Amino acid sequence: METSAEKVWLTQHLDSRYGNHSGEIMLCNLAFGTRILANAESWDKLSPFQVPQPPSQDAWLVRARDAHLLVGDGAEEVPDTVVRLLAALKTYLKTDIGSPLQLLDQAEAHYRQHHMPGPYTGPAIAAGPLMHKPSRLVDFIFDHTRAFLSYDLKPVQGLDLDLVRMFCERPAMKLRYEQQFCTPHTTQLRARKIAASVPPGGRVLVLGDDDLVSLALVHYGGDFKVDVLELDTDLVAFLKAKGGDRLTVLEHNLRHGVPESMRKAYDVVTTDPPYAANGMRFFLQCAADSLVEKPDSLLFLSTYPGLIESPEKLWTDLDELGLKIEQRWEHFSRYIYNNTYRVEHLAALRQLGSPLHPTSELLGFPYLYAHFFECSKS
Ligand SMILES: C[S@@+](CC[C@H](N)C(=O)[O-])C[C@H]1O[C@@H](n2cnc3c(N)ncnc32)[C@H](O)[C@@H]1O
Known part of the structure; x- marks a missing residue:
């Protein structure tokens, strides 16, 4: 008898939302735009698939497979x-x-x-x-x-389901604080990279944390402490509730700079600043001010120069603040490209004379991307 060696695992595109009813959860594959209803039990069913497993015959897991929450290396469908x-x-x-x-x-x-x-x-x-x-x-x-x-069409293994589950409870996104959070997998990858760069006993500062990087950092353990400065009171409360004793979260407006006690105090700083020129500058100023002055202090910066208000100014800002790009990983971060932006972009291009096809299909990608920059402080 022929036996199939097929194995499946959790998609890296997995994200979760609360549903309409109490206890109801939506699990989605952000790249395929598919989603299914789940409940508290579903997390346990999915948990083994953090590593490749033979597919299960359980009815809900079969549906999860159909919705591309579980993917394999075989001839997979494309979105x-x-x-x-x-x-x-x-x-x-x-x-x-x-x-x-x-x-x-x-x-x-x-x-x-x-x-x-x-x-x-x-x-x-x-x-x-x-x-x-x-x-x-x-x-x-x-x-x-x-x-x-x-x-993003090739399945990647290793999604941490604990993060997806924890992030499900996050407060709603607030546009007035320019929030636009990344996928759980992006947060996971950022936290791994940052954690690998912190010296033993070191300190990490997160400037604005709708991406929940601080939670991933403390979740992975390690001999370092993490502080967050954040303006959104709901987010501050959420981070405090989930973070445990290695995480300190302060409600603070970065427009006022970093508090005196936090200047020149951090081995590693990370931020995903606003895309408006003015916001970018004060976030970067806070990053530069809070790093310890030593050659191996690092800023991990997520941004996409092609979409920020002033790309040229980003390079001069970094230069003026003594922040030197040491490494860059292009298209590292993924954020949902929502339909409001998509429609705006299509309308602008159409009004300027672009043909409907293939312009509208070219706007079908699911993610906004950002590069990840590692900068030293000179
Ligand atoms: C600026 S947003 C991310 C922006 C995203 N990269 C974009 O422009 O699409 C990052 C975090 O900074 C927080 N934030 C925004 N303005 C802030 C301020 N003045 N002080 C502290 N945190 C702020 C937000 O609440 C959010 O959690």
Whole structure:
């Protein structure tokens, strides 16, 4: 008798939400846009799949597999957004030949030659912030589509389900604090990288923590302490409740700088600053002020220069603050690309003359990406 050696494991795209009813949880695959209902018991059912296992016949786990919460190395399906994208690129290029990345490269060259949006010439009052530099939007859509096709269609092992479960209870996202949290897997990867750089007995500071990096850091254990400065009172309460005694959380507005006692006190600082130029600057100033002045002090910074208000200013800010980029990991962080942004971006490109197809399919990627920079303090 033939036995299947197939193994499946938890998707790296897993995220959780509370459902509408008490005790109800939604588990989703963010890349596929699929979700199923779960309950407290479901966590135990999923837990063994943090490492590869033969697929289970349990009815709920079979549904979890159908919803792509469990994935394997076999011939896996791709998200329907990718199917639609490839069909649109083939029609646009009038060809059937080429790998997805080759089609994208050809489509980008064709788009830039024939369909590049022109400068905005309408009334100033109707020009949103996206209309002034349409070339940045074009760079953004091709870069993000390329990143998604290159990195996010292959299943990655090792998601920490404890983090997904803990993060389920996080407070609602507040746009007024420019919150936009990353996926649990991104938080996990950031925390691993940061923890590997802290000296024994060291101190880590997190400046603004809707990404919950501090919780992942203390969850993994290690001989260091973690402090957080955060403005959102609900988030502060959540971090305090979950963090245990290695985590100190202070409600604080970073516009006032770092408190005196926290200056030059940290071996490692991490932050994911606001994308507005002014916010970026004061977050970076706080980072520079709180690092101990020694060659191996490090700032781990998550940002995407292509989307921030002033990319040029980021480089001069870092320079002025004595922060030198030592390493960068491109497209390291993933955040949900929500439909509000998607519709805004499509409307801006359409108004500037981009064709509906393949522009709308090129905006089908599920994530906004950010690079991760390791900076030393000179
Ligand atoms: C600025 S947001 C992340 C922004 C995200 N990278 C973006 O622009 O899409 C990061 C964290 O900083 C917090 N935050 C925002 N303004 C703050 C301030 N003035 N002081 C302290 N924390 C702040 C937010 O509540 C959030 O938890």
